Amino acid sequence: MKANKDINPKDNSKKKSKKNQEEEVVTDPCTRCGEHNCVEGAEFCEDCLVEMLNTRVPIMGWIAGAASLVLAVVAIAASVFLVSPTILCVRAEKAVKEKSWNDAVYYYDQMDSTLSDFRNLINWQEGSPEPFLRRFFKLGAGTHAKMFEAYAKMYGPLTAVEKLEVNDNTPLTKTETAKPYWEQYKGIVRAFDALYNSNRAPEANTYDASIKFIGEIEQQEGVDKVYTSYQKYLMAAVYYDQSIEESLKWLETCDDYAKKSGMDYKWLYYSDYANILNVTGEHNKALALMDELISDNNNNFNAYTQKTDILIDNGMLEEAEDFVDGLVEDFGNYSETQEMQLKVARCKGEYDKVMVLGDTLMANYAATPETYRQMALMFVAQGDYKNAFTYIDNGFSAAYMLNEEESAGISLEKIKETCYICAKLYEKHGEPTDEEKLKIAEIYYMFPEDYKTTDDGEALISGEKTAWEILTQGDYDLV
Amino acid sequence: MRILYVIGKHITFPGAFLRAFWEQVTCLLLGLSVENTGYLRADEMCGHIEHVLPKKASAAYISATAPGVMSLIAGLPLTIFGIINLRVLGVAPADSVLLFVIYILVLYAGVSVMCCLHPQFEVAQNLWDITLEKLRSKDTKSKVGGIFMFLPALCTYIGAILERFSVPVIVWAVGITLIFVL
Structure with missing residues (x-):
């Protein structure tokens, strides 16, 4: 050469x-x-x-050299802004691989929020054509679809569509990742619209007429049959108070349709299904359903709590303890796991442990109503009705505030019921101060006169059973 | 092997063109005579220019490495920008066909430039020979110079050999595929 x-x-x-x-x-x-x-x-x-x-250097050479440097500068400037979203995306994808959908949702949300902040740096008035520069800081359909999937896995497609404001024009609905969930959503919406936006005759408000009506809706094209079956279950279990067997029948129909569709409907009916199976004595099947939910989403604290409750309901306290101890190892910094640990300890009668866990929860987190309730039950078991009343009163105040803020998972009814029982016990066995008497009166005001509480509550108030019998050997709870 | 090289260079023609441009500018600055300025050719000189080999160590070092550094400055940000937008942000044709095509072109340009970072083999060989000469020299200053030059000269030498067989093209193609698939 x-x-x-x-x-x-x-x-x-x-x-x-x-x-x-x-x-x-x-x-x-x-x-x-x-x-x-x-x-x-x-x-x-x-x-x-x-x-x-x-x-001489060719003109095209100078153009190429200059253009490459200019583009490099633009790319560096834009990439600097995109470092944080990139890191968040990597974390989100890692969470997806681990099926930690809650974490994935959190990271995708952060990513979207960061990009939104950058977009807002570029002035634009809604209504006028969007500046091209803003498009550099938007989630593309590919990642947006993954975010949508994470939401759908965590909350179901209905909530995913609502939270991400998805409609037919949103590019993500055309991606292969999001299409199944979008189609699922549309099927459910068709069913919902048909069920709730139609004019029904007044005489149709009976159980049989409602079931018949839903059956007719089911025949329409594109209507989601899993959803309609679930509606039949709600008619039986919630609106018309049918037998458990009738409710179970519709959930089994739900399950059949869900399996045939090949889509994920666990978010819709699994919790209710497990509940009913547990009540009918098929706790092993109920536990299997919970295990399925957990394996699909290891951030599913509702499933963890429900499984713990099923284990406790069936007297499997050692298994419950092993289960929650394992959770604390994996999710030690979550208050939900420590609460489950506290509940199991309370059911086992390990009251020193309950006090330690309760104090830790209150010190490190804003104590939830359930923490207060469990500690109140512990005091009831020990015959300390004054402390039981104090704790449950605090729990009720906390539940009331959270319920007003529409916080999910707070059972105001359970707290109210426990409040009533603790108030009755304290009034009967203790010496309430004037201030406490006022609070007791406020609690009674929430209930009708001659109100009858739960069987266990009534047995405890009348002295038919002891707290120890109920709370550590029987139903493990008063409500 | 020449066919493989030429095919690789033509596939990454933006990088080859840019590389040859930076080589010519470097020769201009160093006062090296350039014989032929055809940037894209159908032989082993595709993506490079024919020039005399400098004998001075500094000139040899600069002529071998500077064009690659300039290409890296241009190619790396473009590659990263393309990957972030297509893989991380997930821009797809459903968002905007124009934007998607722009990002594809940016990624292609970036990767093409990254595939053409190393000099032609003879230039790398020249640098390597000078480095070894310096290391063998009895003069301390030369020896120290040789030590500093050793690693860049070795990387340049190995890179030039690999580029002869279009290995960077294959590695980048596989790497980009894995980034998008995994």
Whole structure:
């Protein structure tokens, strides 16, 4: 290759010349032009050497060089903004691989929020054409679809669509990742619209008429049959108070349709299904359903709580303890797992442990109503009705505030019921102060006169059973 | 092997073109005679320019590494920008076909440039020979210079060999595929 040529005059290894003290040096012809002789020590003639030194860089070269540097500067500037979203995306995808859908949702939310902050740096008035620069800081359909999937796995497609404000024009609905969930959503919406936006005759408000009506809706095209079956279950279990077997029948129908569809409907009916199976004595099946929910989503604290409750309900306290201890190892910094641990300890009668866990929960987190309730039950078991009343009163205040803030999972009814029982016990066995008497009166005011509480509550108030019998050997709870 | 090289260079022609441009600018600044300025050719000079090999260590070092550094400065941000937008933000044709095509082109340009960072083999060989000469020299200053030059010269040498067989093209193609698939 010609580039190997050496023009250093001191290196004469390739040059042939005849040197005569009295004669001129004769060199070979120039290897480039062949017309003139080479300059001494070089392979080219003088003209060619001058020409080679003055070789012009093509205009396209300058354009390409300048353009590459300008684009590089723009890319660096834009990439600097995108470092944080990139890190969040990597974390989100790691959470997806681990099926930690709650964590995935959190990271995708953070990513979207960061990009939104960057977009807002670019002035734009809604209504006018969006500046092209804003498009650089938007989640693309691919990642938006993954975010949608995370939401759907965590909360179901209905909530996912609502939270992400998805509609037919949203690009993510055209991606393969989001299509199944979008189709599922549309099927449910069709069913919902048909069920709740139709004019029904007043005499249709009976159980049989309602079931018949839902059955007619089911025949319409594109209506989600899992959802309609679930509606039949709600008619039986909630609205018309039918037998447990009737409710179970519709949940089994739900399950059949869900399995045939191949889509994930666990978010819709699994919790109710497990509940009913547990009540009908099939706790092993109920536990299996909970295990399925947990394996699909290891951030599903509702499933963890329900499984713990099923284990406790069936007297499987050792298994419950092992289960929650395992959860605390994995999720030690979550208050939900520590609460479950507290509940199991309370059911086992390990009251020192309950006090330690309760104090820790109150010190590290805002204590939830359930923590107060469990501690109140512990005091009831010990016959300390004054402390029981104090704790449950605090729990009720906390539940009331949270319920007003629409916090999910707070059972105001359970707290109210426990409040009533603790108030009755304290009034009967303790010496309430004037202030406490007022609070007790406020609690009674929430209930009708001659109100009858739960069977266990009534048995405890009347003295038919002891707290120890109920809370550590029987139903493990008063409500 | 030449066919493989030429095919690789033509596939990554933006990088080859840019590389040759930076080589020519470097030669201009160093006062090296350039024989042929055809940037995209159908031979082993595709993506490079024919120029005389400098004998001075500093000139040899700069002529071998500077064009690659300039290409890296241009190529790396473009590659990262393309990957972030297509893989991390997940921009798809459903969002905007124009934007998607722009990002694909940016990624292609970036990766093409990254595939053409190393000099032609003879230039790398020249640098390597000079480095070894310096290391073998009895002069302390030369030896120290040789030590500093050793690693860059070795990387340049190995890179030039790999580029001869279009290995960077294959590695980048596989790497980009894995980034999008995994």
